[in-house]
Amino acid sequence: MAVYWRDLGRQRHRFDDLKTVMACASPRRSGDELAGIAADSDERRVAARMVLADLPLKAFLNETLIPYETDEVTRLIVDRHDSVAFRPVAHMTVGQFRDWLLSYQADTATLSALAPGLTPEMVAAASKLMRNIDLVGVAAKCSVVTRFRTTVGLPGRLSSRLQPNHPTDDPAGIAASTLDGLLYGVGDAVIGINPATDNVPACIKLLEMLDAVRTRFDIPVQSCVLAHVTTSIQAIERGAPVDLVFQSIAGTEKANRGFGVSLSLLAEAQEAAKSLKRGTIGDNVMYFETGQGSALSADAHFGVDQQTVETRAYAVARAFDPFLVNTVVGFIGPEYLFDAKQITRAGLEDHFCAKLMGVPMGCDVCYTNHAEADQDDMDVLMTMLATAGVNFIIAVPGADDVMLNYQSLSYHDVLGLRHLLKRPPAPEFEAWLDKAGWLDEQRRLPPWPDHSLVVQALLGSAAA
Amino acid sequence: MSDEQQKDSGPKDPWARFRSATRARIGLGRAGDGMPTTALLEFQLAHARARDAVHSAADFDRLAEDLAPLQTLRVHSAAPDRLTYLRRPDLGRQLDVASVERLASHPAAGGDWDLLFVIADGLSAAAVQVNAAPLVHACHERLFGWRIGPVVLAEQARVALGDGVAAALGARLLVLLVGERPGLSAAESLGAYLTWDAKPGRADSERNCISNIHADGLPIGAAADKLCWLANEAARLKLTGVSLKEDAPSLPGPGNDSKKQTPDLIENA
Numbered sequence: 114m115a116v117y118w119r120d121l122g123r124q125r126h127r128f129d130d131l132k133t134v135m136a137c138a139s140p141r142r143s144g145d146e147l148a149g150i151a152a153d154s155d156e157r158r159v160a161a162r163m164v165l166a167d168l169p170l171k172a173f174l175n176e177t178l179i180p181y182e183t184d185e186v187t188r189l190i191v192d193r194h195d196s197v198a199f200r201p202v203a204h205m206t207v208g209q210f211r212d213w214l215l216s217y218q219a220d221t222a223t224l225s226a227l228a229p230g231l232t233p234e235m236v237a238a239a240s241k242l243m244r245n246i247d248l249v250g251v252a253a254k255c256s257v258v259t260r261f262r263t264t265v266g267l268p269g270r271l272s273s274r275l276q277p278n279h280p281t282d283d284p285a286g287i288a289a290s291t292l293d294g295l296l297y298g299v300g301d302a303v304i305g306i307n308p309a310t311d312n313v314p315a316c317i318k319l320l321e322m323l324d325a326v327r328t329r330f331d332i333p334v335q336s337c338v339l340a341h342v343t344t345s346i347q348a349i350e351r352g353a354p355v356d357l358v359f360q361s362i363a364g365t366e367k368a369n370r371g372f373g374v375s376l377s378l379l380a381e382a383q384e385a386a387k388s389l390k391r392g393t394i395g396d397n398v399m400y401f402e403t404g405q406g407s408a409l410s411a412d413a414h415f416g417v418d419q420q421t422v423e424t425r426a427y428a429v430a431r432a433f434d435p436f437l438v439n440t441v442v443g444f445i446g447p448e449y450l451f452d453a454k455q456i457t458r459a460g461l462e463d464h465f466c467a468k469l470m471g472v473p474m475g476c477d478v479c480y481t482n483h484a485e486a487d488q489d490d491m492d493v494l495m496t497m498l499a500t501a502g503v504n505f506i507i508a509v510p511g512a513d514d515v516m517l518n519y520q521s522l523s524y525h526d527v528l529g530l531r532h533l534l535k536r537p538p539a540p541e542f543e544a545w546l547d548k549a550g551w552l553d554e555q556r557r558l559p560p561w562p563d564h565s566l567v568v569q570a571l572l573g574s575a576a577a
Numbered sequence: 578m579s580d581e582q583q584k585d586s587g588p589k590d591p592w593a594r595f596r597s598a599t600r601a602r603i604g605l606g607r608a609g610d611g612m613p614t615t616a617l618l619e620f621q622l623a624h625a626r627a628r629d630a631v632h633s634a635a636d637f638d639r640l641a642e643d644l645a646p647l648q649t650l651r652v653h654s655a656a657p658d659r660l661t662y663l664r665r666p667d668l669g670r671q672l673d674v675a676s677v678e679r680l681a682s683h684p685a686a687g688g689d690w691d692l693l694f695v696i697a698d699g700l701s702a703a704a705v706q707v708n709a710a711p712l713v714h715a716c717h718e719r720l721f722g723w724r725i726g727p728v729v730l731a732e733q734a735r736v737a738l739g740d741g742v743a744a745a746l747g748a749r750l751l752v753l754l755v756g757e758r759p760g761l762s763a764a765e766s767l768g769a770y771l772t773w774d775a776k777p778g779r780a781d782s783e784r785n786c787i788s789n790i791h792a793d794g795l796p797i798g799a800a801a802d803k804l805c806w807l808a809n810e811a812a813r814l815k816l817t818g819v820s821l822k823e824d825a826p827s828l829p830g831p832g833n834d835s836k837k838q839t840p841d842l843i844e845n846a
Contacts, residue, residue: 525611
């Protein structure tokens with residue numbers, strides 16, 4: 114195992130191994146401090162970045178951060194590495210790779226072709242040498258398009274998940290939040306419920322309800338009940354209308370075991386969902402959530418910094434051709450991302466790293482009430498992510514999730530970003546809005562009065 | 578359709594009939610694409626209250642008065658202040674040195690208690706202030722013949738801190754009440770964790786949890802009923818955790834959405 118160092122003035126900064134370089138090169142982060150692996154000074158942080166900048170990208174193929182023998186995620190990363198795709202950047206150091214990513218030469222087609230040649234560790238390393246605007250600029254050049262009933266991730270578009278959660282899964286309450294969101298034109302990525310009760314009959318009930326809403330209004334959307342993958346498999350076996358299968362995933366085998374999943378179980382779920390052939394224009398059937406800090410909280414990070422472990426989860430995701438992936442960035446809590454500065458940075462890193470790896474990344478732009486953040490901070494992150502071409506964002510009524518007790522974005526925010534940045538929703542969904550007569554002459558979705566036909570049609574039908 | 582007809586065909590607020598079904602902020606209206614002023618300020622007020630609940634200190638003197646005539650005993654976690662508490666969950670789970678000594682020399686130590694209440698401020702001072710004492714009193718009324726120790730009041734404390742307290746005082750069943758992470762619609766929500774034979778190192782899967790105890794959630798009386806039912810079952814089976822099933826529908830455990838999955842969230846939520 115190599116030892117790395119950098120002399121700065123009279124100080125020699127020594128790093129015992131590659132994962133120490135990576136941890137010390139990370140921006141200051143409460144989770145890495147909690148794990149006891151963060152740089153203990155700002156100078157040491159920059160020293161680690163200087164070491165990283167001079168390191169050949171190939172070093173990550175030679176030195177695994179978590180052993181191949183004991184971790185199936187490492188085996189997945191190594192075994193699936195595409196050395197032909199990697200060739201154009203194989204000679205570069207991490208610093209050269211960063212500069213190249215920012216260059217005009219690295220355009221959308223080049224980056225798409227490169228994706229299978231990049232490992233999570235390479236991508237995480239490059240992100241540690243980037244400013245926030247670099248993370249935005251490079252991500253904006255990446256394009257990862259997925260299809261089920263809508264097409265998500267097309268250039269110049271912004272999709273959204275409608276999240277109508279209710280603390281007791283009350284059908285009327287969920288319907289109310291769903292209809293409210295539809296009136297804002299939200300939900301073209303997915304209408305996705307976090308169930309309060311994770312059992313098969315309860316999930317089937319919710320799935321049937323969402324499917325009824327979809328078919329009643331003939332909306333080109335897909336639905337998802339974000340239960341455990343084993344619950345969804347059983348629901349499929351019992352004939353439930355499962356569009357997308359959800360699962361939380363993480364970047365190590367042990368952390369995934371904490372979630373009750375393995376790569377083989379995910380493969381089984383993917384096969385089960387594909388067998389239903391419910392997608393009309395594509396068969397991306399998986400929906401994954403990730404988030405920095407999940408491996409540490411499961412005591413399954415093996416001394417690897419939380420951002421790098423998070424990026425390893427994207428290797429898991431891309432093995433299953435997901436329709437949607439999102440980081441829950443500010444949800445996991447201030448012991449991992451302390452304040453708005455850390456949450457913002459992490460959101461941009463997660464999006465950049467995933468996109469570079471060819472993963473269709475979205476984001477739950479969010480925070481908890483014990484983090485040092487508020488809605489103003491979410492405004493900054495959502496605008497940067499939308500500019501970076503994030504595949505989708507999550508929205509709840511009035512930004513307040515009454516079931517999970519945290520704040521995400523409001524339905525208002527989705528519309529505001531779409532109109533401000535001229536990024537319409539998925540084309541199939543936009544066509545539906547158009548056909549329903551909801552768009553004005555500038556193709557905006559205006560605030561329809563309570564007694565207008567648009568509102569009455571939706572709310573009246575729901576009562577029928 | 579004329580205005581007159583429209584008025585006849587629907588209620589004034591088309592959301593009125595939906596609002597009773599959910600506390601979600603539906604039908605807020607729009608100012609262009611933005612939130613109308615009233616809705617914006619209501620949101621800010623709710624967020625301010627939630628943050629105040631996280632950052633304000635519980636008034637343990639007043640809580641002790643509210644608990645009278647029950648005897649109380651004060652301890653502190655190894656997290657000296659709120660900032661450290663938020664950053665270092667590990668310290669919030671341990672007693673500080675002075676508390677360890679106080680417990681060891683306390684007359685209640687080794688008291689062979691059937692049950693011990695520990696009240697931890699957790700993430701909501703307001704929850705503890707408003708709901709903890711009434712719940713403890715309500716449980717005392719329901720637990721005839723139980724040897725119940727003094728109520729331990731724990732500052733800057735997380736759930737696992739109770740394990741060390743129960744081990745030091747000698748209690749078969751630990752009931753730890755903790756201020757839950759406040760949401761915008763529930764800043765005073767209390768959680769109750771029951772742990773049989775509590776001692777440092779117990780896993781979350783070895784506890785039973787009652788969540789969402791507050792006036793608009795699970796009210797005190799119902800919470801006390803449920804808690805005492807679980808306490809009796811725990812005493813009968815001599816265990817708590819996943820093997821002690823409630824007859825109520827099962828709530829999500831580890832393995833669900835990541836949004837509820839991490840141990841710290843189980844502890845906070």
